[in-house]
Amino acid sequence: MDAHRRPLIDRTPALLAEGYAWLPNRMRDSNGSVLRTRLLGRPALAVRGPEAVRFFYDESHVRRHGAVPAPVLDTLFGQGAVHTLDGDAHRTRKELFLPLLEADPVARLTDHVTTAWDEAVRSWSERDRVVLFDEAAVVLTRGVRDWAGLPPRSFDAEPLALDLVAMVDGFATPGPRHLRARRARARQETRMARLVEEVGSGDLVAPADSVLERVARHRDPAEGPLDSRTAAVELLNVLRPTVAVSWFVAFAAHALHRWPAHRERLRGGDAEFATAFAHEVRRFYPFAPFLGGRTVTGLTWHGESVPAGGILLLDVYGQNHDEELWGDPYAFRPERLLDRPPGRDELIPQGGGDPAAGHRCPGERVTVGLLEALAVRLARLEYTVPEQDLRIPLRRIPTRPRSGFAVTGDALPDRASAHPSTTRQATTRTGPVG
Ligand code: HEM
Secondary structure, X not given: OOOOOOOOOOOHHHHHHHHHHHHHHHHHHXXXXXXXXXXXXXXXXXXXXXXXXXXXOOOOOEEOOXXXXXXXXXXXXXXXXXXXXXXXXXXXXXXXXXXXXXXXXXXXXXXXXXHHHHHHHHHHHHOOOEEHHHHHHHHHHHHHHHHHOOOOOOOOHXXXXXXXXXXXXXXXXXXXXXXXXXXXXXXXXHHHHHHHHHHHHOOOOOXXXXXXXXXXXXXXXXXXXOOHHHHHXXXXXXXXXXXXXXXXXXXXXXXXXXXXXXXXXXXXXXXXXXXXXHHHHHHHOOOOOOEEEEEOOOXXXXXXEEOOOOEEEEOHHHHHOOHHHHOOOOOOOOOHHHHOOOOOOOXXXXXXXXXXXXXXXOOHHHHHHHHHHHHHHHHHXXXXXXXXXXXXXXXXXXXXXXXXXXXXXXXXXXXXXXXXXXXXXXXXXXXXXO
16 A cells, blocks of 8 residues: 555554654654654644744644643643634734733843742752752742732742642643643632632722733623633633743753853853853753644645644644754754844744734743843852752653752852751762753
8 A cells, every 4th residue: 555545543642652752753754844644533744844834823724723632721721722712813812912022021020030039049048958940930930920910918829839830740641640730720710710700890909901900801802801711711821831931940950050161151141142041941952842733724745745624733842953953953052042043933942933923922032031030040059969860751741850950058048157067969960851
């Protein structure tokens, strides 16, 4: 039988087993930038490259409604989220998130987060050891909670951080992590919906122009005001991904540990280098593996086809490690992004295309801003990295250093004088990414 016509075996189990490496491995076995496969019981076509990004984001090619599997909606995004809308409904809902594309709100959010970080660092002196991933999640939660207008007395940062992290951590896996993610989402949607209702009834005054206020008064022209559950979903679609920047903070710490030479330029306050470093962290380390949409019509890309009702996949991790685009893609080199700032559709850890018109992440500016500020702070901290498991398993989605990146010693500023007998270990076990 012609290899083109042979029925394809469903690759969902291979995806679960191989994680981030699944598509790049299969792409390598084919011609390198397109792959015909089957996923979730449907024919699928995976593509990569800047031209393919434009093909993927063409609304006449794919729609998002019905594209996101229910287990992902019930954990990561929420039912009825902006991610699942198309056409005018998407554009109107997206307006909620457009202030995130502007410099001022992003600067204010960054101020909230860096203030929370500086306070947290002072408190670390009382601790033997801190896990940066966990600490960053609480700091980011505190910052985004205050910036978004949530009343701090009703939303303690620590339990909220645990739930927001759980929603991300458990979206792509069966088992206990997934159950935790479902429970976390159900709990926080209920709380956020109540909050939105209080704002709607006038029992609570949300700060003017805060995310909370905007979500509570948002109207979809065709449907009127958002019901409180959908408003809660969109409020969480600002809080949750902001806290997800803790994954990148742990990766930044990993990069500074593996390639300590970058510390100097960050410490010195070289702003352009901080931006390049943030971009390289987002390119090099794995987060979103790929994106998918349902094909509206039969599509052909570089000689391979998928019928209407199939799946078009954009190979995010593969494109961010494409030899042709990046040259030596598995080397961590922020300088590559100093010499040549990335084109719109080249660096796609948070999607491609135009964020105002399409589905590209509206939080990219927030992510880069936070990562620049926190990477500089990390580089200025003096700390010891004790022995721990720093491997980053590619089979786990989403992945991170296994230990969460623990530090001891001078990160805890007054520690040496408070506990003079403490011995400092400099032994560290790191593994390659993978
Ligand atoms: C850890 C950092 C982040 C990563 C890796 C990330 C990644 C992504 C990706 C891959 C998409 C899908 C793009 C697509 O479907 O084409 C997305 C969409 C989205 N992101 Fe982010 N994001 C991050 C941070 C943020 C932040 C900080 C916010 C808001 C404050 C945010 C809000 C959103 C929203 C609302 C969407 C849906 C956009 C739409 O469907 O139109 N993200 N993000």
